[in-house]
Amino acid sequence: MIKGKVAELLVSTQYLQEVQVKGWVRSFRSNRFIALNDGSTINNLQCVIDFEKTPEDLLKRITVGAAIKVTGTLHESLGSGQKVEIQATSVEILGDADPEEVKLTILSPKRHSLEKLREQAHLRVRTNTFGAVMRVRSKLSYAVHSYFQQNNFHYVNTPIITGSDAEGAGEMFKVTSFDLKDVPKNEDGSVNYKEDFFGKETNLTVSGQLEGETYALGLGQIYTFGPTFRAENSNTSRHLAEFWMIEPEVAFCDLDGNMDLAEEFIKYVLKYVLDNCKDDLAFLEERLVGEDKSKPESERSPMTLIDKLRFVVDNNFKRVSYTEAIEILKNSKPNKKKKFNYIIEDWGADLQSEHERYLVEKHFKCPVILFDYPADIKAFYMRLNEDGKTVRAMDILFPGIGEIVGGSQREERLDVLKKKMAELGIDEEELWWYLDTRKFGTCVHSGFGLGFERLVQFTTGMSNIRDVIAFPRTPLNAEF
């Protein structure tokens, strides 16, 4: 007897063999046709039972959500939409699902809103949409590791709990073992961190970059892929308080090399899911077409999901300096007609999402890499250009998503770095170890950060970032 997963049996040609499969009932029609799914694929396996030979009390327990074991023979299917089916000789109920209780959940067979599904995040992975999204997410993760490992990058786990808050990438969560009801204080009323678990103030990391740099300057080329955190009160479809970030860092690599790396990397991982997630992507594409129908035409996607992914894989990203971009924006229709919320007037302006989307979606109509930003709007560790006013930063902008990658060549010159830190009031004592890397064999090096959930959003076409991570953390929401 062949014991198999649904995914395996669906492509099997071992007709007339006895098979056994376990899974959950997705639907049961006419007391005859069970659609069985076990999570191995978006597709269900049809199991046909002979209801005349099946006891009535068993038939009643074959309900949506129930776990069952089906034994039978594999047959070429005469129905449309599937190649094989099982003609069941026996069905065993492994775990019931009371239809009255199922009715109260998102497992009930009707259309539920994405908001409703979020409230039952522990069950939503049993729906077609979330099964597909989470399988694609998993494959994307593997593609990330595969790309870097095949290219001899070393994976580094930078710390999650950090005593350093110098990066200034945003508000941080505090980590403590104190009883919050009764926090130990010093005589002057300040918190006595000496009594805390780590003996100092600690936070959740916002980025592993600085630690990653210390490793790149020893191992040559490294990447991180781990959770990062922002305690920002942003209730948007693009922000999470807890998200996964990918941060490669490469010694002896300048900004051009960094752009090449980012572009090649993104193309590799998208190609990987195009090749390995065909059924899930086809489903998600269909879903998006359906979703689009309810939108005004101007907001519909100009390309289907798979075409969009192929387009990114097959085309060069457009590389444009910040200065060029400002010129394009200044002369653009929405700027002249004052349709932008923020009108671009002068060089030095920080670009808003509306500007980034104009450049990508209207002007260039392809992914864009903007580089050489004004120093004043970028972080302290980015390398100053000879012009003294721009830094070797780059952002990659994607259609529908906006910024998906932010990176830079790092300031490798100790004196320039120290001067910049002094200007911004960053304590050298705090970052003594970071400065050490510039003292002992410093070199040109570069890296970038890619928010993994934004990549999953782009790949799956899900419009809300809360729908591409298993249990999203957002302001006022840490359920499960």
Place this chain on the structure above:
Amino acid sequence: MIKGKVAELLVSTQYLQEVQVKGWVRSFRSNRFIALNDGSTINNLQCVIDFEKTPEDLLKRITVGAAIKVTGTLHESLGSGQKVEIQATSVEILGDADPEEVKLTILSPKRHSLEKLREQAHLRVRTNTFGAVMRVRSKLSYAVHSYFQQNNFHYVNTPIITGSDAEGAGEMFKVTSFDLKDVPKNEDGSVNYKEDFFGKETNLTVSGQLEGETYALGLGQIYTFGPTFRAENSNTSRHLAEFWMIEPEVAFCDLDGNMDLAEEFIKYVLKYVLDNCKDDLAFLEERLVGEDKSKPESERSPMTLIDKLRFVVDNNFKRVSYTEAIEILKNSKPNKKKKFNYIIEDWGADLQSEHERYLVEKHFKCPVILFDYPADIKAFYMRLNEDGKTVRAMDILFPGIGEIVGGSQREERLDVLKKKMAELGIDEEELWWYLDTRKFGTCVHSGFGLGFERLVQFTTGMSNIRDVIAFPRTPLNAEF
């Protein structure tokens, strides 16, 4: 001109070709022989310079730790220990390393203690030992992902910040956005968590298992691989406050299947590093031989590092019930002679590290899987056996390490689970979502947790767990 990494050039046979390589000086002998390393391998590339043609001020700057670019021709090496060398035509200093400053760091060419190296965790990856450990760690990580992905497991990122503290696996860190100097209180003096970022009390996860189960019961087979936390004041060589854990979870799988999975998985990842980290393992094996020489004979490793790894890969793990193990321990010499700190008297005793090590290292002399533990000493979610007093738990014990895996078949029966939770005072309201999985198509399922750093310890032979993670977090230590 061939631009290459040290690892590539060392195996190149393109003799007499012009090559260029960048890296850091590991040593410089006789004003002639530079040992160059770029992190791509444990091995250095010898670059031979003609000091008569090299300006003196350049010679002076070729110091340990400096970053340099060497151009020259590739030659078959006449010296021992290397196949090729570069006869340099030019050396360029990319980043100096002032010898006076280097003297104060662990980069200085002498033997430093592992404790000293820990204080300079940002530099220690430039040493042979830590370069090797971190490369092996990276490859092990990839082997973990490869094993599960090749076996159609889906990677799930369970939440790091959690509102649930029901697992009771130990003390948890609190996560908050409150100003700890001034925590908002209710009228009764309790903390007003409604004002906190998530509107409730939140902690850092100790395990992704419960959330992982919800996903396994939809996707079939999943795994997590992410950071977990314990706020325990354990200053030992086996404990970290922040460590990475691997947790697979499989629907329709019982404890026997779980043991098979764990054993096959561990053998796969060890085999992978044996095949892919030969040079690093050879170095680490040598290191261990050296370390052993300073130990009394009774404490030395009975096997070399690579033999030990091969032994695990090639032999079956011994499967022994808790009840059998207790009999063996009760009748053992150290128990009879009262050499154990905890004498085993009765069935039901919790095994200590000394007992586990006796079973593995003295009695069976191979990895051991203990199963069917007394219910009273195990967690609430483990499946109760028909005897009413043992649960379907398993621990895998490794030589030198002790427990490396803890797993179980999960209690899939709603009524039994609820009864157990009531006995232990675990709030059903708190775990409503976990109980839901037992209401809607519950099924036999199993999983385990493997502490990744313990696996890295075993694989590299490092005796302190702080030496197998980039920036260890332990009580009073969150530097970097």
